Amino acid sequence: MKRIVVLASGNGSNFEAIVRYMRKCNCGIEVEALITDNKEAYAIKRAKKLHIPTIILNYSDFTSKDKYNHALLNKLKEISPNLIVLAGYMRILPSYIVNEFKGRIVNIHPSLLPSFRGLNAIERAYKKGAKCTGITIHYVDEGVDTGKIIEQRCIRIREDEALLSLERRIHRLEHFYYPRVIKNLLTE
Numbered sequence: 001m002k003r004i005v006v007l008a009s010g011n012g013s014n015f016e017a018i019v020r021y022m023r024k025c026n027c028g029i030e031v032e033a034l035i036t037d038n039k040e041a042y043a044i045k046r047a048k049k050l051h052i053p054t055i056i057l058n059y060s061d062f063t064s065k066d067k068y069n070h071a072l073l074n075k076l077k078e079i080s081p082n083l084i085v086l087a088g089y090m091r092i093l094p095s096y097i098v099n100e101f102k103g104r105i106v107n108i109h110p111s112l113l114p115s116f117r118g119l120n121a122i123e124r125a126y127k128k129g130a131k132c133t134g135i136t137i138h139y140v141d142e143g144v145d146t147g148k149i150i151e152q153r154c155i156r157i158r159e160d161e162a163l164l165s166l167e168r169r170i171h172r173l174e175h176f177y178y179p180r181v182i183k184n185l186l187t188e
């Protein structure tokens with residue numbers, strides 16, 4: 001059995017899509033745990049419903065960023081997953097975590113990188129008047145959305161499309177492709 005850990009800070013819809021897909025595909029991959037830096041994350045509720053163990057390392061309970069990251073590193077070492085999956089994880093991993101798990105950390109970003117790195121990527125692409133946007137699944141390095149690209153999918157932004165509609169379509173794309181790319185990485 002290949003084991004993955006998901007790191008999420010908020011809603012957790014990608015986390016849920018990954019858990020459901022792995023259970024259905026029967027491809028020898030299981031989500032071992034959810035780790036979150038935010039005790040209010042909705043992802044925690046999803047994990048409970050899905051019976052996935054949750055590790056809460058609530059960021060504001062730590063006295064420094066380094067203490068938080070060392071606690072995270074220790075948890076990750078303890079679990080020693082085949083793959084660490086970032087899904088709406090809102091912090092930058094320090095180099096000592098990236099190096100410890102080199103090539104075993106992936107992220108999803110809601111734009112066609114290298115365009116619209118960082119926060120609010122869907123909205124920024126929309127407001128810029130982009131004709132196309134999409135999603136990128138990439139390896140994680142020490143930068144913000146700068147790691148090697150694994151997969152990209154594009155969609156056209158429709159004439160007169162509302163931002164909410166574009167957001168929905170992007171998330172649907174994420175929920176479809178992220179689990180499948182993870183599966184391919186672990187079964188290739």
Ligand code: GRF
Pocket residue numbers: 008010011012013014015087088089108109110174
């Ligand atoms: C997704 O749009 C993902 O691309 C970005 O953060 C969002 C997380 O959404 N990194 P959710 O928490 O999985 O619902």
